[in-house]
Amino acid sequence: MKTIDDFFGEFLRDEVNLNPTRLKVAKKGIKTIKRFLRKNELFKNRIREITLQGSYRQGTIIKPFDDSDFDVDLLVLLHEFDDWEPKDYLNKLHKEFKQTEKYKGLVDRRGKSRCVTIDYANDFHIDIVPSIEIGGICKVMNKNSNEYEDTDGDGYAHWFESQDSITANQYLTKVVRLIKYLRDSKLTFSIKSILLTSLLGKQICKSDLYNREVYYKDLPTSLKTLLNRLNSYLQDRPILTDEILVNPVLPTEKFNRHWDQDRYSNFRTKINDYSAWINDAYEEKDINEAVEKWRKVFGSDFGEIQEINSIVSASRSDSQNYQEEFIDNYFAMDLDNDWSLEINASPYQSVGGFQQYFYRKNESLTFFVDRDKSFLPQDVLFRWKIKNSGGEAKSNVDLRGRIENDDQGTGMKKERTAYKGKHYVECYAVHRDTVIATDSIYVNVV
Numbered sequence: 001m002k003t004i005d006d007f008f009g010e011f012l013r014d015e016v017n018l019n020p021t022r023l024k025v026a027k028k029g030i031k032t033i034k035r036f037l038r039k040n041e042l043f044k045n046r047i048r049e050i051t052l053q054g055s056y057r058q059g060t061i062i063k064p065f066d067d068s069d070f071d072v073d074l075l076v077l078l079h080e081f082d083d084w085e086p087k088d089y090l091n092k093l094h095k096e097f098k099q100t101e102k103y104k105g106l107v108d109r110r111g112k113s114r115c116v117t118i119d120y121a122n123d124f125h126i127d128i129v130p131s132i133e134i135g136g137i138c139k140v141m142n143k144n145s146n147e148y149e150d151t152d153g154d155g156y157a158h159w160f161e162s163q164d165s166i167t168a169n170q171y172l173t174k175v176v177r178l179i180k181y182l183r184d185s186k187l188t189f190s191i192k193s194i195l196l197t198s199l200l201g202k203q204i205c206k207s208d209l210y211n212r213e214v215y216y217k218d219l220p221t222s223l224k225t226l227l228n229r230l231n232s233y234l235q236d237r238p239i240l241t242d243e244i245l246v247n248p249v250l251p252t253e254k255f256n257r258h259w260d261q262d263r264y265s266n267f268r269t270k271i272n273d274y275s276a277w278i279n280d281a282y283e284e285k286d287i288n289e290a291v292e293k294w295r296k297v298f299g300s301d302f303g304e305i306q307e308i309n310s311i312v313s314a315s316r317s318d319s320q321n322y323q324e325e326f327i328d329n330y331f332a333m334d335l336d337n338d339w340s341l342e343i344n345a346s347p348y349q350s351v352g353g354f355q356q357y358f359y360r361k362n363e364s365l366t367f368f369v370d371r372d373k374s375f376l377p378q379d380v381l382f383r384w385k386i387k388n389s390g391g392e393a394k395s396n397v398d399l400r401g402r403i404e405n406d407d408q409g410t411g412m413k414k415e416r417t418a419y420k421g422k423h424y425v426e427c428y429a430v431h432r433d434t435v436i437a438t439d440s441i442y443v444n445v446v
Contacts, residue, residue: 004290005218007303012174012219014389014399015301016181018061018070020326021385021426021438026056026072026124028335033118033126036103037076040096049077053129053153055193058160060176063422064442065184072126073115075140075153080132086141086148089130090116113144155249163201166209171222176200178223178298182274185299189270190263195255198248203229224282231275240264300391301421324401327383327426332434341429341437342373358444359417365443367425369411376429376437382406383428384413390421390445403428417445 034050037043054073055061061070081088094116097107108117108125115127131140131151139148164172176197183189183196203226208215215225237244240261247253274297281293291303327333345357346366359365369382387401396419407413413425426440 002287004220004287004294004303007291007294008219010394011298011302012177014394015422016062016177018063019387019424019426019440021440022070022124023061024333024335025120025438025440026070026126029118029120029124029126030072030074031336033074033128036097036100037128042092042096043076043078046079046081047076048079051075051077051154053157054127055197057157058176058197059170059173060180060193060197062177062180062184065422070124072124073129073153074126075129075131075151077131077133077138080134085146087143087146089132089141090114090143093128093130113142114140114149150250150252152247152250152253156247159249160197160201163204166204166206166212167216167222168212169216169219171216171219172201172204172226174219175223175226179227182298189267190258191267192255192258195245195259198255199230199233199244200226202248203233220282224278227271227275227278231271234268234271238265238268301389301394302391304391304394324387324399325385325403327385327403327428327435327438330403331428331430334434334436335438337436338375339377339429339431339436340373340375341427341439342370343367343425343427343439343441344370345425345441345443357441358446361417361420361445363417365415365417367413367415367427367441369427369429371411374429374437377431379431380436381409381430382411383430385426385428386413386415386423387426388419388421388423390419390423392419393421393423417443420445 030052037050038047051057052073053075054071056070056072064070078089084092090113094107097103097116097118103118106118106120108119110117110119110125112127115129118126118128120126129140131138132148133139134148138151138153140151141147142149160172164170166172179196179200180193183191216222240259242254244264245254245256245259247255277293277297281290281297284290284293288305291305295302344367346368347363367384384404384406385401386404388399393399398419404413413427415425421444423443423445424440425443426438428435429437
């Protein structure tokens, strides 16, 4: 019989974690942006370093919800331009992208004051943050106020890695993902990822290194430890202060954008509720009762009810250990090129600006390569992967995830919605035994 820890592993894999191909596509985008900047006439001789920042670097990105997308942060450290004001760095960087054929339709400000954004159609964007060093301190630019602001992305990343290493098995990273899932799926509280990550990371003590088996013996225990500590920390602090908001490695930086006392009070209340529910679920000894209590926290997609001492249960348990397939096990990968692939679905029921699709059960769907928006060689072949998620698909042992052939070389894949949940479809363009482009869409069955 499965343990609760097994269910947590499956929940992360099937419901929380971003699918690997999306990460590979983002990696291609990062590489392309870096190459563009290093070849750009205005900036190429001024670049000192380009580094990843934020959730992508920390490994805390999760699967996007509804019309949201995941983001990648790139910090571009530059030699200072003598005659530039802070706002010039952002305005001129935006202009350099805007005047190119490739990026003129992708570059966007998104109302942001400290970065230039490259929006990709397949559910992610890259925030490019220019910076300089003044007096040994890294500064980013605020376009709206035309001022420099302190930052220390590398220092923060090293701090998080150090805190994570104390827990072992990346339990801090996994707990952050779980709480971000709660935030995005339940919508009962709001908090920026950087602040949430900081608050959870601050709950880890150096002395924990000698008590791992007590506080971090598995993922449920790690979640209980960190949520209980965070709850105690918040309940002792009813008023939002700089102590709560401060960057743990840079006292002059506060993570207070878009947060106020009202949002803090609500967050404090909800963490108190979740902490109590987690404690109750953690202490439950009956496996089925425990699953139900964990579902109170995470929703119905968590776990499955066990049919104890049942032959049916045994066969399901064996079948559940399916092996998801990954395209790079079958073909070479070369995404660093100018080929592009975009897929769509019929009927089309998108919500928001990204490729999210909403349907009811038992609908017929056709996924297809959008030839007008794709740029591919003539002799390309297509492969598909349909990946289900959610409690219904799990209980019917139908999570899928195999690499499947195209429908007779048509660039189409016909399917029928069977289970509620957030599923995804991936398509791979294969040319001469190499994947040259890929795209995916999320399919929400409600």
